[in-house]
Amino acid sequence: MERGTLTVLYAVLMIVAVVAxxxxxxxxxxxxxxxxxxxxxxxxxxxxxxFLK
Structure with missing residues (x-):
């Protein structure tokens, strides 16, 4: 997976966790x-x- 895509998915996962x-x-x-x-x-x-950097 491309690095930018992985970062965006990680940020979306963080936002979903906070809102939930x-x-x-x-x-x-x-x-x-x-x-x-x-x-x-x-x-x-x-x-x-x-792990990702």
Missing amino acids: LDVLFFRNRFWERLIVNVGVVLIFLAFYLR
């Missing part, structure tokens, strides 16, 4: 949702830098 967690678990909790979203992005960033 927001809708399923943290609908009316702003601070908890913000903390979990930042955590998810950091985890995806760590995996990206470790």
